[in-house]
Amino acid sequence: MMGKISKFRNSYLWYSFKNDKFAITSFLVFMLLLIIAVFAPLISPYNPYSPDNIFILNAEMPPFWIDGGSKEFLLGTDDQGRDLLSTMIYGLRISIIIGIGAVLLQAILGIIIGLISGYVGGKIDSFFMRLADVQLSFSYLMVAIFLSAIFKAAFGVGTFGEVAVPFLIIVIGLAQWPQYARTVRASVLAEKEKEYVQAARVTGFGSVKIMWSHILPNCLSPIFVLSTIQVANAVMSEAALSFLGLGMPVTRPSLGSLINSGFEYIFSGSWWITAFPGIVLVILVLSVNMLGDWLRDTLNPKLYKG
Amino acid sequence: MFAFVVRRIVQALIVVFVISIISFAIKSNVGDPIRQITGVSVSEKERDELREKLGLNDPVYIQYFRFMKKAVQGDFGVSYFYRKPAVDVIIAKAPATIELVLVSSFIIIFLSVPLGIYSAIYPKKLFSRFLMGGSIVGVSIPVFLTAIVLIYIFSIQLGWLPSYGRGELVNVNGWQTGFLTVSGWKHLILPSVSLSSIMLPLFIRLIRSEMMEVLESEYIKYAWAKGLDKYRVWFIHAFKNTLLPVITVGGVQLGITIAFTILTETVFQWQGLGFLFMEAVERSDTSLLIAYLMFVGIVMVVVNTLVDIIYGLVNPTIRVTGSGK
Amino acid sequence: MSENLLNVNNLVVNFKMRSGEVTAINDISFSLLKGEKFGLVGESGAGKSVTGFSIIKLISKPGYIKSGEILFKNTDLAKLDYESIRKIRGNRISMIFQDPMMTLNPVLTIGTQMMETLMAHKNISKSEARKIAVEKLKKVHIPSPEKRLEQYPHEFSGGMRQRIIIAISLLTDPELIIADEPTTALDVTIQAEIMELLLQLCDSMGMGLILITHDLAVVSQVTDRMAVMYAGKIIEEGNTLEIIENPKHPYTEGLIAALPESASTKEKLNQIPGNMPGLGKIPEGCSFHPRCTKMMDICLTDEPELKEYKSLHRKISCHLYNEKEH
Numbered sequence: 033m034m035g036k037i038s039k040f041r042n043s044y045l046w047y048s049f050k051n052d053k054f055a056i057t058s059f060l061v062f063m064l065l066l067i068i069a070v071f072a073p074l075i076s077p078y079n080p081y082s083p084d085n086i087f088i089l090n091a092e093m094p095p096f097w098i099d100g101g102s103k104e105f106l107l108g109t110d111d112q113g114r115d116l117l118s119t120m121i122y123g124l125r126i127s128i129i130i131g132i133g134a135v136l137l138q139a140i141l142g143i144i145i146g147l148i149s150g151y152v153g154g155k156i157d158s159f160f161m162r163l164a165d166v167q168l169s170f171s172y173l174m175v176a177i178f179l180s181a182i183f184k185a186a187f188g189v190g191t192f193g194e195v196a197v198p199f200l201i202i203v204i205g206l207a208q209w210p211q212y213a214r215t216v217r218a219s220v221l222a223e224k225e226k227e228y229v230q231a232a233r234v235t236g237f238g239s240v241k242i243m244w245s246h247i248l249p250n251c252l253s254p255i256f257v258l259s260t261i262q263v264a265n266a267v268m269s270e271a272a273l274s275f276l277g278l279g280m281p282v283t284r285p286s287l288g289s290l291i292n293s294g295f296e297y298i299f300s301g302s303w304w305i306t307a308f309p310g311i312v313l314v315i316l317v318l319s320v321n322m323l324g325d326w327l328r329d330t331l332n333p334k335l336y337k338g
Numbered sequence: 339m340f341a342f343v344v345r346r347i348v349q350a351l352i353v354v355f356v357i358s359i360i361s362f363a364i365k366s367n368v369g370d371p372i373r374q375i376t377g378v379s380v381s382e383k384e385r386d387e388l389r390e391k392l393g394l395n396d397p398v399y400i401q402y403f404r405f406m407k408k409a410v411q412g413d414f415g416v417s418y419f420y421r422k423p424a425v426d427v428i429i430a431k432a433p434a435t436i437e438l439v440l441v442s443s444f445i446i447i448f449l450s451v452p453l454g455i456y457s458a459i460y461p462k463k464l465f466s467r468f469l470m471g472g473s474i475v476g477v478s479i480p481v482f483l484t485a486i487v488l489i490y491i492f493s494i495q496l497g498w499l500p501s502y503g504r505g506e507l508v509n510v511n512g513w514q515t516g517f518l519t520v521s522g523w524k525h526l527i528l529p530s531v532s533l534s535s536i537m538l539p540l541f542i543r544l545i546r547s548e549m550m551e552v553l554e555s556e557y558i559k560y561a562w563a564k565g566l567d568k569y570r571v572w573f574i575h576a577f578k579n580t581l582l583p584v585i586t587v588g589g590v591q592l593g594i595t596i597a598f599t600i601l602t603e604t605v606f607q608w609q610g611l612g613f614l615f616m617e618a619v620e621r622s623d624t625s626l627l628i629a630y631l632m633f634v635g636i637v638m639v640v641v642n643t644l645v646d647i648i649y650g651l652v653n654p655t656i657r658v659t660g661s662g663k
Numbered sequence: 664m665s666e667n668l669l670n671v672n673n674l675v676v677n678f679k680m681r682s683g684e685v686t687a688i689n690d691i692s693f694s695l696l697k698g699e700k701f702g703l704v705g706e707s708g709a710g711k712s713v714t715g716f717s718i719i720k721l722i723s724k725p726g727y728i729k730s731g732e733i734l735f736k737n738t739d740l741a742k743l744d745y746e747s748i749r750k751i752r753g754n755r756i757s758m759i760f761q762d763p764m765m766t767l768n769p770v771l772t773i774g775t776q777m778m779e780t781l782m783a784h785k786n787i788s789k790s791e792a793r794k795i796a797v798e799k800l801k802k803v804h805i806p807s808p809e810k811r812l813e814q815y816p817h818e819f820s821g822g823m824r825q826r827i828i829i830a831i832s833l834l835t836d837p838e839l840i841i842a843d844e845p846t847t848a849l850d851v852t853i854q855a856e857i858m859e860l861l862l863q864l865c866d867s868m869g870m871g872l873i874l875i876t877h878d879l880a881v882v883s884q885v886t887d888r889m890a891v892m893y894a895g896k897i898i899e900e901g902n903t904l905e906i907i908e909n910p911k912h913p914y915t916e917g918l919i920a921a922l923p924e925s926a927s928t929k930e931k932l933n934q935i936p937g938n939m940p941g942l943g944k945i946p947e948g949c950s951f952h953p954r955c956t957k958m959m960d961i962c963l964t965d966e967p968e969l970k971e972y973k974s975l976h977r978k979i980s981c982h983l984y985n986e987k988e989h
Contacts (some may be wrong), residue, residue, distance in 0.1 A: 171638070173594055174597045181619040272481070275482050276616065300492055308487055314483070556765035559723070560766045561718065561768070563752055564779075565780075578770045578771070630760060652770075655769060
């Protein structure tokens, strides 16, 4: 273990990270958001899901630094009288859970399919790649919107609300596995012909072991880069769905739903209901995107030649 | 080349087939068509009779066949809300979306190409860095949020531009266009800018990174060695090679743009297909939902196939040998 | 008396790396007479390609010419601005790259890539350019040249592509051709043909040739004079056949001995022990001394200079010959 840590310390990855202010900043910001999300119940001033905290009379109070606001509700309240800050914190939590959950699903599914497809080849490979082609020609957002719409229409709002989180994870997850599968498959095809794989085969290792311990580690860098992009996409997709009312229900709003409910109130002057969740959403996605960019630049082998 | 085209068309047909199955599945399982047609105050017995008459008790594949037969003729059923055939409603609302997408595409193409090329050739200049920084922020802001912010600034605070609707329209042979009036254009600005807000930075980054890679290649170095004029090297030698991967990505992005029209039209109350779709969802108007699905599906398939074919035409290695080597 | 076509004087080329500047070409000088064929020989990394590119100021970033002169018939190329050097590139000095597969732009026809060179430098019409292109294709023995002009690079074999590149280099009737490993990427059977063609064309058109290669066999068949480069410097220069039959510098000796032809049958192949130092890691004193079998004390501390030894008809950079008169 210590060996691995010191190896990491001496690696180019760490060197590049230490010296890139943007990378460090975005990493810290992301970690901060992650911590807030994980410890939401401890950090949040109120529990926005508890009916005790929904007091219609409190509705639409502005942030505390504006007339009419109070220190009790730091960022104001939403249209249902819930403390905006608390609702945002829980909303952030939902956005992150769905974002990371969906990507885990896509990744696992995509990696397995990619490994099998690339390693085994033949008819199985053709089948999966055709499937991936067809699926990629559909915009995943369209698919997600459609599936949610149909689900809601078929099963009603109530049921939908209960299974919203896992449903969204599955929908967004299923839609995007082809990206991972293709990336992994490309790496597998490249590695398959290399000597160390032939050597392992000759020594009698089983296929699964070869795939897992030999080929997979070499495919890791494109997977990591892809994952950052996908987390950003997943978070944005969930926000879009919630904004349309096809995502998280109003009782357990995510950042997207908050932006939606706040939209109508912009015209009457209560801009904070949309603004603050919007800012947090952008910061979340931006930090992930910047990390992804840095990762892509660092892991790009072409740059080593410079 | 011919083989290439045939293969793409077959793939397209398969996709359309899949979409039709999904549409049919929706139609037969979501909502109760009987209730939609008759309303609540009809007796159970009469409903059963109607069910029999409409052939809803027939085996699935017969129903599917009937569905496809009608679909091919353009009959997707009647929208119970609009009380008109779903197809007619779609055709009536399509121009709004098409005009929006057209203007947005123009913005994207006419800005991303020069900006992308510039930042590839002069990556260290301040403007290029600013563009790159701006692009990352741009792709991190969801379309609907951009729309809301634009409305807040330009409609609410400054009052320069309208925040909803299409404005004054002119009827040209049944096509309600907003292109012929000042009011129409004013209404087009904010929605089309919002719609472009994610695609534009994406394309700038894409063109820039592809072009930078191309500029490092041997044949570009050779072009310099031949003493060619720099504009020729950049635009004829480098850019043509950059176009190829950009065309491929462009096709895929179209599908995403369709999803974005739903978001944008919702914010701006733009009476196009996206807005229509959301209404249909709200009201469980299955005929409309299916008609929308088929329409969007076919449009996407056609565009993707066209993009693939165009790519095949532009890329000489495919055009001449017919294979994708 | 032929005049000098090219005079390279004290050329120094540096690369700006993250860790500082490294010197790739460390003060080299050589000259070329009109119509002469000159070989620039050395291992990979010795700096020969960089030298070739420097002549037309085409060094890839982060490289640049730090000092020195490149006199092409009295004009110092090193001091020219972009527009001026552009007029010389592909016009009076043409270059042939190593891999014909990568050198031709895959999305443009051969015709376009040929005619654009002509039209960039001469004020002629498209149809005239076409005629000249066809004529040059004939000179490199490409059959049905008129049809071929409309075709794309991927429709030709490797050997034919290199012929096309040679044809492109002849389009403007240049005075000098710089060929960087022109046959390395080709099949062995085609290599000889291409070299023969190049030689014949240079002779008939009176063009100078700088042949950059690591292949001593090719150099011996084609060039009149040659220079051997090691770690960014020229360590021996003279008449090609004389050098090959009678090498003076220990490194050159080693190179020639290392040729498979030099080893008697059933003997081990001769090798020069060790590796050529990379950029920035060049040892003190003579850069070759760690691998030299004839190393003396002075070699550890003093860098030898390239000096002309008239009696030996050779330029050598080695302390072994210091006592001999110049």
